[in-house]
Amino acid sequence: MSYKRSRSARSELAARERCRTSFQFCIEPMLLPMPGEPWSLEPAEPDIDHAISDTPYPWEIGDPPVLAADRAVHRWLLGHHVAFGLWRLLGDALRVMSQGEISTADEEIVAWLFDCYSETLVYSASCSAEVYADRIRPAMAAVHPAFSGRWGRDYEAVRSLLEEIDLPAGGSLARAVARNRRVHLLVARKLVPDGDSLFKDAGHRRDNITSDVERDLFDRFFRVQRQATSRSWFLIQLDRRISAIRYDIARYPLGTADDFAVPTPYLLSVSSGTRAMRDIASFCSTRAGQEQGSCRDRTGE
Numbered sequence: 450m451s452y453k454r455s456r457s458a459r460s461e462l463a464a465r466e467r468c469r470t471s472f473q474f475c476i477e478p479m480l481l482p483m484p485g486e487p488w489s490l491e492p493a494e495p496d497i498d499h500a501i502s503d504t505p506y507p508w509e510i511g512d513p514p515v516l517a518a519d520r521a522v523h524r525w526l527l528g529h530h531v532a533f534g535l536w537r538l539l540g541d542a543l544r545v546m547s548q549g550e551i552s553t554a555d556e557e558i559v560a561w562l563f564d565c566y567s568e569t570l571v572y573s574a575s576c577s578a579e580v581y582a583d584r585i586r587p588a589m590a591a592v593h594p595a596f597s598g599r600w601g602r603d604y605e606a607v608r609s610l611l612e613e614i615d616l617p618a619g620g621s622l623a624r625a626v627a628r629n630r631r632v633h634l635l636v637a638r639k640l641v642p643d644g645d646s647l648f649k650d651a652g653h654r655r656d657n658i659t660s661d662v663e664r665d666l667f668d669r670f671f672r673v674q675r676q677a678t679s680r681s682w683f684l685i686q687l688d689r690r691i692s693a694i695r696y697d698i699a700r701y702p703l704g705t706a707d708d709f710a711v712p713t714p715y716l717l718s719v720s721s722g723t724r725a726m727r728d729i730a731s732f733c734s735t736r737a738g739q740e741q742g743s744c745r746d747r748t749g750e
Contacts (some may be wrong), residue, residue, distance in 0.1 A: 476526050476527060478673065478674045479530045479533060479534070479674070479686055479690075480674050480678045480682070481674070481676075481678055482675065482676070482677060482678050483602070483675055484536075484537070484540050484602055485544065485606065486677075488683065489677040490679070513693075513697040513700060517576070517580065518583070520576075520701060521580045521584060521585065522584055522585060522588075524575055524576070524697065525573050525576075527690055528569045528572045528574075529569075529573060530686075530690045531687065531690050532570070532573070532604075533671070533673055534687040534690070535562055535566045536601065536603035536604050537603055538562055538733070539562050539566070539607045540606040542555065542558070542559045543607060543614065546559070547610055547613045547614050556620065556621060556622050559622055559625075560620075560624070560625035561625070562729075563626055563628070564625050564629075566629060567628055567632045570629075570632050570636050571632065571636070572698070572703065576640075578639065578640055578641065578642055581640040581641070582641075586647065589670065590647055592669075592670050593663070593666055594647060594651045595647055595648050595651035595652075596647050596670070597646065597653070598667075599648065599659060600664050600667035601664075605659065
């Protein structure tokens, strides 16, 4: 290797290290159990109505940065935290659906959760391609040159469960999944208009098997800690982040999302976001009741 090329390689490594160490900002870790693991029990279930925040801003998350490039990093992390939460909810619901135990009403709710996930993608990817190339992509590459969203273990569970379910053509869930895939594609084109993902650039293919090491790297990058977590604490964490996003958007509007063909914003909207969190809490409570009933049926109690 020539001196010039070696110097260039050292400069790139130094740039990656700077990105890695300056990337996190003030975002608290998100606590989640492993996909499929049950929520932990609590001595007393907190009052969810009081846990769902009506305050304009939860200080645990950190103020949205003033500089656009720093704000892009903040949104990338914060939006992915909400995505982690939605993946967990989707995985739980799809796991029940794969057993043929879901109603038409529940299918509508799962479709709505997919649309909420599409909203978070638009929020996370609200920066320019230039900012993404300068700040976000190098930070992920510093963790691993093939860093990929495919390594998200909760998202991996959702994709696997979708393959097990024969979705009715034209149904609400099938349409929501199709919209989500379109948003994924448009986000990729917006952020990397003239290239491929890190995953493809590193020579990886769709049939590559994800290792636990890669899954752990993904969790660590996005500040997700795997441990026993109660359902109510999960909802409180999710609400904190959604409240922070609404606060961010109120100060620094995203602009139009028409190009992404997503439904009218609901989860992240300032006017309806609190109501959306109550809908999620209601969905979780209903799911908890169904799980307890299923357990009683199996035990004969």
